Every structure is written in C-alpha cells, then in structure tokens.
Amino acid sequence: MEEFHKVRRLPPYVFEEVNRKKAAARARGVDIIDLGMGNPDLPTPSFVVDKMCEVIRDPRTHRYSASKGIAGLRKAQAGYYARRFGVKLNPDTEIVATLGSKEGFANMAQAITAPGDVVLCPNPTYPIHAFGFLMTGGTIRSIPARPDEEFLRAVDRAVRHSIPKPIAIILNYPSNPTAYEADLDFYREIVAFAKKHEIILLSDLAYAEIYFDGSPPPSVLQVEGAMDVAVEFTSMSKTFSMPGWRVGFAVGNQRLIAALARVKSYLDYGAFTPIQVAAAAAINAGDDIVRDARDIYRHRRDVLVESFGRSGWDVPPPSSTMFAWVPIPERYRDMGSLEFSKLLIEKADVAVAPGIGFGEHGDDFVRIALVENEHRIRQAARNIRRFLASEENAGQKVSAAGA
Numbered sequence: 001m002e003e004f005h006k007v008r009r010l011p012p013y014v015f016e017e018v019n020r021k022k023a024a025a026r027a028r029g030v031d032i033i034d035l036g037m038g039n040p041d042l043p044t045p046s047f048v049v050d051k052m053c054e055v056i057r058d059p060r061t062h063r064y065s066a067s068k069g070i071a072g073l074r075k076a077q078a079g080y081y082a083r084r085f086g087v088k089l090n091p092d093t094e095i096v097a098t099l100g101s102k103e104g105f106a107n108m109a110q111a112i113t114a115p116g117d118v119v120l121c122p123n124p125t126y127p128i129h130a131f132g133f134l135m136t137g138g139t140i141r142s143i144p145a146r147p148d149e150e151f152l153r154a155v156d157r158a159v160r161h162s163i164p165k166p167i168a169i170i171l172n173y174p175s176n177p178t179a180y181e182a183d184l185d186f187y188r189e190i191v192a193f194a195k196k197h198e199i200i201l202l203s204d205l206a207y208a209e210i211y212f213d214g215s216p217p218p219s220v221l222q223v224e225g226a227m228d229v230a231v232e233f234t235s236m237s238k239t240f241s242m243p244g245w246r247v248g249f250a251v252g253n254q255r256l257i258a259a260l261a262r263v264k265s266y267l268d269y270g271a272f273t274p275i276q277v278a279a280a281a282a283i284n285a286g287d288d289i290v291r292d293a294r295d296i297y298r299h300r301r302d303v304l305v306e307s308f309g310r311s312g313w314d315v316p317p318p319s320s321t322m323f324a325w326v327p328i329p330e331r332y333r334d335m336g337s338l339e340f341s342k343l344l345i346e347k348a349d350v351a352v353a354p355g356i357g358f359g360e361h362g363d364d365f366v367r368i369a370l371v372e373n374e375h376r377i378r379q380a381a382r383n384i385r386r387f388l389a390s391e392e393n394a395g396q397k398v399s400a401a402g403a
C-alpha cells in the first residue's frame with residue numbers, strides 16, 4: 001500500500017538507526033556512554049519542582065489552561081527579554097507560550113506556509129527547521145549554516161533565483177549542531193535584507209543562556225526594526241534544565257504571533273497550569289540558577305576537548321550550546337557519519353549523533369553532546385583511545401601482510 005502523503009515527507013529519523021544499535025548493545029549488558037541526544041541530564045532546580053508541587057494541590061489549576069499561555073508566564077518572558085536584551089515586548093500581542101520551542105516552531109510553519117512556498121534553511125541544522133515546513137507542503141532550499149559573507153551571498157542568490165520567492169529564512173545561533181554563533185552586525189545585515197525583500201525571519205534561540213566564553217548570544221530582536229519581520233523562539237529545556245516539562249516561547253512580530261496563536265487555539269489548551277506557574281517562577285528567579293548549569297557544561301566542554309584530544313581525536317571547542325561539532329578522523333571519513341557512529345558504538349561503547357541526521361552537509365562530522373558527567377566523558381575518551389589504537393595496529397598488520 002502506498003505511504004501516506006505526509007508520512008512520505010518524514011523519512012525515519014536517522015538517529016533511530018544509532019538508537020537501535022545502542023539499545024541492542026545495552027540489552028547485551030554493554031555500558032554505552034551516551035553522548036548522542038541533546039537531552040539535558042541535570043535536574044530541574046528544586047524550587048521550580050517545589051512550586052509545581054505546591055500549585056498542583058489547588059484544584060482550580062486542574063482545568064484547561066490557556067492556549068497561548070497564562071498571563072503570568074507571558075509577563076515573565078517579557079521581563080526576561082527586557083532584562084537580558086533590552087527588548088520591550090507586549091505580553092498580550094507579542095508573546096505566545098508554546099509546548100516546547102519545537103511545537104512552537106512546527107506550528108508557526110503550519111500557520112504561515114502555503115503548498116509550494118520556499119523556505120531558506122541552514123544545512124546542517126536541527127531537523128524541525130526543515131521538516132516543520134516539509135510537513136506543511138513547503139519546499140526547502142538549503143543555505144550555509146555559518147553566519148558569514150557566504151551566508152549572505154547565498155540568501156541573496158536564493159531570493160534572485162527561487163520561484164516562487166522565498167517566504168522565510170531560518171536562523172539558529174548559537175546553532176545546533178554546529179555551535180556557530182552570530183553577532184549583532186550579522187543580524188543587522190539579515191534584518192535589512194529581510195525588510196528589503198519582505199521575507200520573514202524565524203530565529204531559534206534555544207541556546208541563549210548556554211554560553212561559555214565571550215559575550216552572551218544576542219537576540220535578532222535587538223536590531224531596530226526587526227519586530228517588523230522576525231519571530232524568535234526560546235526554550236526552558238536547556239536554560240533551566242526542564243526538557244520534559246515542555247515549555248518554550250515564540251515572541252516578536254504581532255501578525256506572526258497572532259497567526260501562531262490562532263493555529264494553537266484550534267490544537268491545544270496550553271501546558272498544564274502548574275507547569276506554567278512553575279516555569280514563570282523559574283524565569284522570574286533571575287540568572288543565578290542558569291549560571292550553575294552553564295558552569296557544569298563549560299567544565300564538561302573542557303574535559304571533553306582535553307581528554308579526547310589526548311586520545312588522538314581533536315575536538316574543536318564550542319563556545320556555546322551543549323554540543324561539539326567534530327570532524328570525523330580522516331581515515332574514517334569516507335565511510336560517512338552514520339557508519340562511523342555505528343562503529344563507535346560497536347568498538348568503543350560510545351554513542352554520538354551522526355552529522356548526516358542534520359542534513360547532507362553534515363556528513364563529515366558527528367555531534368557530541370555534553371550530557372554525561374566528566375567521569376563518563378573521560379571514560380569515553382579512554383574507550384576511544386583504545387579503539388583508535390587497535391584500529392591502527394590492525395591497519396599495520398594488514399599492510400605488513402600485504403607487503
């Protein structure tokens with residue numbers, strides 16, 4: 001029987017293949033060190049959990065909540081944007097709370113896309129950036145992931161040559177998976193371009209608070225006039241170690257926010273009210289609680305770079321996000337990222353995310369997530385060292401035998 005139209009646009013997640021291999025190894029009793037999925041392992045701050053427990057006892061909170069988020073949560077998010085970016089937002093018309101930023105992004109795509117609309121999407125990128133649009137009948141044109149002159153040339157070329165003209169450009173800095181960062185000068189250029197060509201900007205700022213060196217990542221909405229064309233998505237998942245709670249936000253241009261709110265009003269009643277109250281408490285608590293998580297990720301980053309480097313596999317240090325984007329060692333590059341990732345599970349008991357899962361231009365890389373503690377990261381490095389050494393010996397034996 002022929003596959004459903006929509007399902008045909010959603011090939012099986014590449015990561016599933018690695019996950020199956022991982023599950024099979026674990027079933028055999030192997031201790032796999034899992035640096036694959038970006039699933040934060042740190043506990044949610046305890047006062048947030050306490051707030052949730054307190055509020056859940058009030059039966060009034062058990063009813064349907066508000067689809068676009070309770071007023072207190074939207075107000076808290078307005079406070080964050082004012083404090084952190086100096087951006088003033090109207091909580092009623094410029095902010096929607098979402099069921100995680102992934103849901104917000106996908107439903108924004110659904111709200112604004114007509115069949116055949118072209119969207120400019122970085123490659124490699126976090127899968128929902130492309131599949132959110134593919135699911136709704138849109139078409140993707142790939143652009144480079146690195147926010148530089150080549151990126152600007154590529155969007156210019158795309159606007160001149162795509163038919164129909166692109167409706168939107170996706171931005172994601174700091175980026176998953178590459179950890180590339182954008183500065184305000186870049187945002188100024190892209191906002192001016194978007195305004196000139198009447199193109200929407202969708203900025204995914206999920207890693208706004210996970211940064212280690214240099215200055216904090218900016219928001220595209222800091223650029224004057226950005227509110228005319230841009231919406232930005234943020235997430236509680238990484239910032240407050242709340243991935244399972246499913247709270248995120250879309251903020252910015254009123255027309256776009258109204259379109260998202262309209263779609264959501266047909267689909268959901270918002271997150272459970274106690275979750276929203278606890279999320280508001282987390283945001284209002286200020287920046288100290290974020291600092292602890294940031295310090296842990298920074299330390300893990302340092303351990304990863306140092307221990308893997310000593311094992312013979314150089315890891316370029318990311319200065320933000322919870323990921324390292326690592327070139328596959330030269331001698332394995334031809335096999336591609338999926339086969340290499342499977343080999344690492346088999347021979348080194350280490351799971352990573354194959355770069356191909358983020359797009360064809362990611363195939364020379366794997367993504368390593370900082371979601372295991374430093375001891376486990378060091379153990380992974382020792383396993384890798386053993387794996388690389390044994391492969392080298394095997395290679396020498398082969399060439400000696402062939403000589």
Ligand SMILES: Cc1ncc(COP(=O)(O)O)c(C=O)c1O
Nearest residue numbers: 100101102126176206235237248
């Ligand atoms: C760039 C990016 N955007 C969005 C998300 C999804 O976040 P949320 O848990 O808020 O849906 C992730 C999660 O890994 C991400 O890396």
